Amino acid sequence: MVFGIFLICLGGFGWGFTYVFDHRPADNLSGYCDIDFQTGVDLNGKVNSATLTIQDYRYSSANLLAAMTLICDDDTYTMEASVRQTPPSYSFAFYNDKTTLKNTNKLFVEFPPESFDSMRKAEVITIQFAYDNGDKVSLPLSEPDKEYWKDHLKDQHK
Numbered sequence: 094m095v096f097g098i099f100l101i102c103l104g105g106f107g108w109g110f111t112y113v114f115d116h117r118p119a120d121n122l123s124g125y126c127d128i129d130f131q132t133g134v135d136l137n138g139k140v141n142s143a144t145l146t147i148q149d150y151r152y153s154s155a156n157l158l159a160a161m162t163l164i165c166d167d168d169t170y171t172m173e174a175s176v177r178q179t180p181p182s183y184s185f186a187f188y189n190d191k192t193t194l195k196n197t198n199k200l201f202v203e204f205p206p207e208s209f210d211s212m213r214k215a216e217v218i219t220i221q222f223a224y225d226n227g228d229k230v231s232l233p234l235s236e237p238d239k240e241y242w243k244d245h246l247k248d249q250h251k
Contacts, residue, residue, distance in 0.1 A: 121235035122220050125149070130242050138249035143204040143212075147222065150195040154178075155226035161202045162222075165215035174202040174222070198224075213246050215239075 119125035126149040133142035149157075157176040162169060179197040200222055204212070212218060218239055221231040234242065 119232055121238065122147075122232040123235055123238050125230065125232055128238070130238075130245065132245045134249055140209060140246055140248055141206070143209060143246065145200075145202050145204065145220070147200040147220075149198045149200075149230070151198060152195055153224070153226065153228070154196055155224040155228060157198045157200050158223045158225060160222070161200060161220065163204065163208060163212075164217075164219040164221065165208065165211035166217060168208070168211040168215075170205060170208045170211075172202050172205065174200050176200050209246055213243055218242065 122128055126147055128148075129146040131144050131146075132140050135141045145161075147161075156178055157174075159174050159176050160171060161174045162171045164170075177199045179199070181194050181196055183194065218234045219231060220234070221229065223229040233239075
């Protein structure tokens with residue numbers, strides 16, 4: 094009987110811990126997940142591509158939906174995304190606080206060229222994505238990230 098109560102308490106704690114982690118609060122996108130923003134330029138130094146890779150580590154096995162929304166002040170762009178989920182590592186010998194016991198969810202999107210000017214001028218840039226279990230993430234960029242993006246979206250005159 095005591096052992097049964099112990100198992101119930103342990104299960105409740107485990108569920109609560111994983112739920113709280115998967116629904117963690119954050120003030121900005123890079124405070125919630127890993128982000129990598131990159132741009133490409135043509136031979137004249139004009140920015141011709143911009144991509145974003147997001148890596149989110151969660152206990153939940155819910156899959157990312159293959160879409161992402163970019164909100165730049167009043168301009169909204171919804172894009173198709175490539176998504177992939179890597180199962181968790183269960184090896185404590187090679188412990189990693191990001192991947193041990195957690196699924197790695199990766200989202201990759203290429204921004205449309207018409208969004209570049211909106212990103213350059215925006216006061217607030219917000220990224221939204223969602224999971225197939227209904228969980229949604231909608232967070233702004235931090236000031237340093239926003240300035241990094243804007244700096245990389247400048248044409249490099251040659």
